[in-house]
Amino acid sequence: MTMHPDVAVLARYADGDPGLDEASVWSVESHLETCADCRARLAGQIPDDTRALLDVVGAAVGRGIEAGPAPARRRMAIRRRRLAVTPAPWLTMTAGVLGCAVLLHAIAPDLPSLVLLLAPVAPLPGVAASWNRRTDPAWELVAGTPSAGLGMLLRRTTAVLAVVIPLLALAGARTGAPLAMLLTPCLAFTAASIALGSLIGVRRAAAGLGTVWSVAVVAPSLATAQLPVVLTPGGAAAWAAAAVGMAGFAAARADLFRRLNSAD
Structure with a gap:
């Protein structure tokens, strides 16, 4: 009805x-x-x-x-079929970057594990695309449904993690990286991008977190050839606590995800 x-x-x-x-x-x-x-x-x-x-x-x-001219129905149908079979760009990029990290570990095992360094930011491209009107051609229609907002963002983010986590687990198995130190930073940064997304938009939050992590952690670690303290095995509990805290903050601000600026 x-x-x-x-x-x-x-x-x-x-x-x-x-x-x-x-x-x-x-x-x-x-x-x-x-x-x-x-x-x-x-x-x-x-x-x-x-x-x-x-x-x-x-x-x-x-x-x-x-x-005006008649609509070109055949071209649009061909374009829709191409879109349907084209993998998401963030998936291709994430798989490629993690593959390069595994290859670099095999070539230069003395360097800090790039898989560990990249684990926190691996899901961010997918999270940025999951609630972004610039990458979703049907976003206006989706945003108008009763299920729009934080609930839909979480469902789409879960789909992203369902792809990224197996990739991280596979890369960790190939490089010997601890699974806990791959997953907890990954979940913490995912929750942080959603939490900050209620303030500045999910896309901006994901881009900002990725940039800060790359400049403040990844680059210095590669320059000094030492893994940062935040990625040592004892930090898993702190990462898990951060993920829970950020998730709670996002839940408390759930109503803001029904605003258009949350998709910027």
């Missing part, structure tokens, strides 16, 4: 209430596209001058569509 917007929400949408969150606006608009009854209800609440303006705009758009 089709769920119609609440009368109060529809009235607030018609009045342009700035207090109505963006996800609710998208939900109303996507519903109006397919529900003639709700469009009629909305039309009854629009002032006459606004209705006249909409009629003028609608007529102009109709003339533009009629005068």
